[in-house]
Amino acid sequence: MLTADQLLEELLRRARALTQTEAVPVELALGRVLAQPQVSAISVPPLDNSAMDGYAVRAAECVPGARLVVSQRIAAGQVGEALATAGAARIFTGAPVPPGADAVVMQEHCSADGDKVQVHHQPKPGENIRRAGEDIRPGATILPAGMRLGAAAMGLAASVGLTALPVYRRLKVASFSTGNELVQPGTALGAGQIYNSNRYTLAGLVQGLGCEWLDLGSVPDTLAATLAALQHAAALADVVITSGGVSVGEEDHVKAAVEQLGKIDMWKVAMKPGKPLVYGRVGEADFIGLPGNPVSTLVTFALFARPFLLKRMGVVDVLPKTCRVKAAFDWEKPGERREFLRARLQAGQGGELEAQLFHNQSSGVLTSAVWADGLVDIDIGQMVTRGQTVRFIPFSEVLG
Numbered sequence: 357m358l359t360a361d362q363l364l365e366e367l368l369r370r371a372r373a374l375t376q377t378e379a380v381p382v383e384l385a386l387g388r389v390l391a392q393p394q395v396s397a398i399s400v401p402p403l404d405n406s407a408m409d410g411y412a413v414r415a416a417e418c419v420p421g422a423r424l425v426v427s428q429r430i431a432a433g434q435v436g437e438a439l440a441t442a443g444a445a446r447i448f449t450g451a452p453v454p455p456g457a458d459a460v461v462m463q464e465h466c467s468a469d470g471d472k473v474q475v476h477h478q479p480k481p482g483e484n485i486r487r488a489g490e491d492i493r494p495g496a497t498i499l500p501a502g503m504r505l506g507a508a509a510m511g512l513a514a515s516v517g518l519t520a521l522p523v524y525r526r527l528k529v530a531s532f533s534t535g536n537e538l539v540q541p542g543t544a545l546g547a548g549q550i551y552n553s554n555r556y557t558l559a560g561l562v563q564g565l566g567c568e569w570l571d572l573g574s575v576p577d578t579l580a581a582t583l584a585a586l587q588h589a590a591a592l593a594d595v596v597i598t599s600g601g602v603s604v605g606e607e608d609h610v611k612a613a614v615e616q617l618g619k620i621d622m623w624k625v626a627m628k629p630g631k632p633l634v635y636g637r638v639g640e641a642d643f644i645g646l647p648g649n650p651v652s653t654l655v656t657f658a659l660f661a662r663p664f665l666l667k668r669m670g671v672v673d674v675l676p677k678t679c680r681v682k683a684a685f686d687w688e689k690p691g692e693r694r695e696f697l698r699a700r701l702q703a704g705q706g707g708e709l710e711a712q713l714f715h716n717q718s719s720g721v722l723t724s725a726v727w728a729d730g731l732v733d734i735d736i737g738q739m740v741t742r743g744q745t746v747r748f749i750p751f752s753e754v755l756g
Contacts (some may be wrong), residue, residue: 358623358625359626360694363622363633363635363660364660365468365663368663368664369556370635370664371622371667371668372668373524373668373669374670376523376524376525377496377522377523377524377525379520379522379523380520380521380523382514382519383510384466385509386505386507386510386522386566387504387565388500388523388524388566389524389566390500390503390522390523391523391524392499392522393497393500393501393708394498394499394518394521395495395515396516397494397516397517398492398675399488399489400489400491400515400516401487401488401489401491402488403500403667404452405432405452405453405485405486406449407485408460408463409449409463409488410447410463410466410672411424411444411446411447411460411461411466412430412436412447412457412459412460412488413444413460413461413475414439414445414459415483416622417460418459418461419479420423420480421474423472423622424442424472424474424477425443425471426444426445426471426472426473427439427444427470428445428446428454429445429446430447430452431448431451431577432451434564435457435467436451436452436453438454438554439454439456444475445457445462453485458482459482459483460479460484462482462565462627463533464696465477466519473488478573483537484749487507491515492516498513499513499521500672501670502670502672503672503673508755526664527668528568528570528592528667529568529570529595529665530564530571530592530593530597530641531558531559531562531571531597531598531599532570532573533573533575533648534576534577534582534600534601534609534648535552535577535597535600535648537552538550539551539552540552541557550700551619552574553650553722554653555573555599557654557657557722558597558653558657560745561654561661561755562734564756565662565667567650567665567738570589570592571584575682582610582613584613586598586643589641590618590639590640590641591639593641594642594668595641595643596638596641596642597649598643598645598746599647600709601648602623602633602645603646607680611623611634611645614645617638617639618637618639620636622634622635622636622637622639623635623709624663626694627656627659627664627694627695628691628696629647629651629696629719630647630652630656630696631693633645633646633656633660642664644664646661650718650721651698651718654755655731657698658755659749659754676749676753676756677750678750678753679748679750680745680746681701682708682709682743682745682746683710683732683739683740684706684713685713686740687712687734687738687740688739689739690737690738696733696734697732697734698713699714699718699726699728699729700727700729700731701729701730709747714727730748730752730754731749731751732747732749733744733748
């Protein structure tokens, strides 16, 4: 068996980034992966502007008791005239600072009296002024290639006047589940049957990454049916992901089907939940076979399939950000596999975050994944005493 770190390293080494690109409007770029760095042609902000509602003044003229003549009113989108001696301009947030002014005094520190204003504050030059180019200068790279575009990146692109962005095409991911016991919600359960939760978990995980999800449903537990489904999936998709059928039972046909149609490079990882995990190739498609237990499917996708898919999508930074928290539990079960325990964060007595474990860590208890905030990472053979610091992997980092 590979260790979890070895498996991830090997998966990422085999992940081939997409090369085909397309241009999409900025407003439709959410979740897409930028194919080329974006450079600004302008300064942001384009002019010195006010950071406050107040009065544009010369700082040196704001001596105690001074009354300044308000000669103009400048709103955002307007351009004022040069400031007269002993003058002030009523100005609003975002409005260009008029020539001659070198500070803005917020209105709370001023008293207006007709066409005059008394300033009760001695400003420093530059106070409450946002300088031209303070955020972005012409020629600056504002968005690097290989980033997944979020709402802030979309706004940043628009702030320099971009209307479209070059992105990699969507990665096509086909999935199917194996098991004669699986039925779809909306169908009455027969004896020995269960609802196919993994289909919907994978739907959320794959689409949440921005991939194009190709749903091939459930496949009967026969080698012939598995071969047909796998061949069809590999012809349609860049990556094929299955759940179930990758263990060593007589009814587990997925591994055998991959070996018959392509090749298997890796099988089994020393972790819990999720020991039976397969990576291989079928034709030009990558294949990832996840274990069938619901939590095992979720966790192995989060830790291995997700970074693999992200790299294939063209993302540069694919590893999750982790943190250290205190354990609000004792763990006295050192094992031969690395364990990922569902946990929820809570504030301890000293205000530090503590990880509390779900009471049932079985790989079939999907309620634990909904209850939890993330995973506590326990090394092989490690024991944990309450109050000890442990590594925590937030679900926000691996499920979104």
